[in-house]
Amino acid sequence: xxxxxxxxxxxxxxxxxxxxxxxxxxxxxxxxxxxxxxxxxxxxxxxxxxxxxxxxxxxxxxxxxxxxxxxxxxxxxxxxxxxxxxxxxxxxxxxxxxxxxxxxxxxxxxxxxxxxxxxxxxxxxxxxxxxxxxxxxxxxxxxxxxxxxxxxxxxxxxxxxxxxxxxxxxxxxxxxxxxxxxxxxxxxxxxxxxxxxxxxxxxxxxxxxxxxxxxxxxxxxxxxxxxxxxxxxxxxxxxxxxxxxxxxxxxxxxxxxxxxxxxxxxxxxxxxxxxxxxxxxxxxxxxxxxxxxxxxxxxxxxxxxxxxxxxxxxxxxxxxxxxxxxxxxxxxxxxxxxxxxxxxxxxxxxxxxxxxxxxxxxxxxxxxxxxxxxxxxxxxxxxxxxxxxxxxxxxxxxxx
Numbered sequence: 246x247x248x249x250x251x252x253x254x255x256x257x258x259x260x261x262x263x264x265x266x267x268x269x270x271x272x273x274x275x276x277x278x279x280x281x282x283x284x285x286x287x288x289x290x291x292x293x294x295x296x297x298x299x300x301x302x303x304x305x306x307x308x309x310x311x312x313x314x315x316x317x318x319x320x321x322x323x324x325x326x327x328x329x330x331x332x333x334x335x336x337x338x339x340x341x342x343x344x345x346x347x348x349x350x351x352x353x354x355x356x357x358x359x360x361x362x363x364x365x366x367x368x369x370x371x372x373x374x375x376x377x378x379x380x381x382x383x384x385x386x387x388x389x390x391x392x393x394x395x396x397x398x399x400x401x402x403x404x405x406x407x408x409x410x411x412x413x414x415x416x417x418x419x420x421x422x423x424x425x426x427x428x429x430x431x432x433x434x435x436x437x438x439x440x441x442x443x444x445x446x447x448x449x450x451x452x453x454x455x456x457x458x459x460x461x462x463x464x465x466x467x468x469x470x471x472x473x474x475x476x477x478x479x480x481x482x483x484x485x486x487x488x489x490x491x492x493x494x495x496x497x498x499x500x501x502x503x504x505x506x507x508x509x510x511x512x513x514x515x516x517x518x519x520x521x522x523x524x525x526x527x528x529x530x531x532x533x534x535x536x537x538x539x540x541x542x543x544x545x546x547x548x549x550x551x552x553x554x555x556x557x558x559x560x561x562x563x564x565x566x567x568x569x570x571x572x573x574x575x576x577x578x579x580x581x582x583x584x585x586x587x588x589x590x591x592x593x594x595x596x597x598x599x600x601x602x603x604x605x606x607x608x609x610x611x612x613x614x615x616x617x618x619x620x621x622x623x624x625x626x627x628x629x630x631x632x633x634x635x636x637x638x639x640x641x642x643x644x645x
Contacts, residue, residue: 282628290574294567294611298492305487308465309478315460336439343434350430354423361416368409375402449481492562493540501566513559521548573617579629591628
């Protein structure tokens with residue numbers, strides 16, 4: 246055979262092999278490879294049922310500090326983020342009007358005190374004069390010509406003395422009223438200095454030097470109180486020593502939530518571990534969104550929140566509403582629901598043999614697990630996911 250013939254024969258053989266390979270991999274009539282199903286072993290564990298919601302991290306208490314009366318702001322002594330003590334100066338308004346009123350009231354008080362002193366002196370003088378007249382009348386002989394005159398003098402003093410007493414009482418009242426006016430004027434003067442109504446951190450300043458502060462006084466709010474939010478003050482102070490989150494829970498789940506249930510709060514965009522918490526309030530009335538979704542406000546008190554947590558951060562809340570401990574569990578994806586409380590699993594009876602469909606009874610579901618109350622024991626192996634047995638083995642009843 247010539248060299249040319251060998252080349253042609255080799256080329257033909259190569260083409261046949263390639264074609265066979267292509268047909269083997271692209272033949273539409275070839276049976277697909279059998280996928281091996283993943284398996285999981287039933288274990289004893291804890292299943293927890295939760296309801297979820299989200300809300301913003303908030304201080305347990307917030308105070309909106311405002312001046313009692315309107316006035317032009319002359320100074321602001323704090324900055325946002327500053328920690329303040331109760332009673333610490335926060336800001337001032339122009340005290341000129343209050344100073345004038347205080348000076349006027351103090352002058353009136355001084356005059357009233359002088360008038361009271363004069364009235365008391367007049368009463369003392371009249372009282373001494375009555376004593377002298379009585380002594381002179383008593384010393385005069387019964388037949389003395391001046392005795393009648395001395396008696397008239399005694400009667401006149403006795404008549405006039407009560408009026409002197411009335412003058413003292415009236416002067417004392419005037420003095421007391423003037424003192425009250427001074428106290429009120431001093432309080433108004435004190436109110437031109439805004440003081441911190443509570444200890445905490447300054448979280449907002451809603452004014453500048455030279456602007457006019459509105460009056461109305463300070464107000465406070467507790468997170469989760471359910472009451473209408475108070476108006477914003479000139480300076481907002483938050484008590485960050487205790488933090489809470491108020492989550493919106495759907496109406497379908499709210500009946501499961503009660504006080505003192507445990508919860509965990511995961512912060513958005515944070516790699517920190519979830520924060521433990523406790524349900525401290527459940528709103529009795531719903532809140533409805535513009536889309537018509539009905540939810541209820543549930544407040545969770547955070548336990549030992551991490552340093553650096555910020556007010557307003559979004560917290561994703563999971564409230565534990567039921568728990569089954571020391572029970573047989575399987576991943577929820579390994580259990581196929583067939584009826585309320587009843588499901589099936591693909592039980593691996595023997596390694597390498599087809600799995601059998603077994604009826605099981607379930608209890609709680611949650612945290613990715615299902616409680617198995619009948620049909621599977623700890624240590625049993627079941628197929629997980631959508632895998633199905635390679636042949637129909639029938640369905641077995643739960644093992645009793």
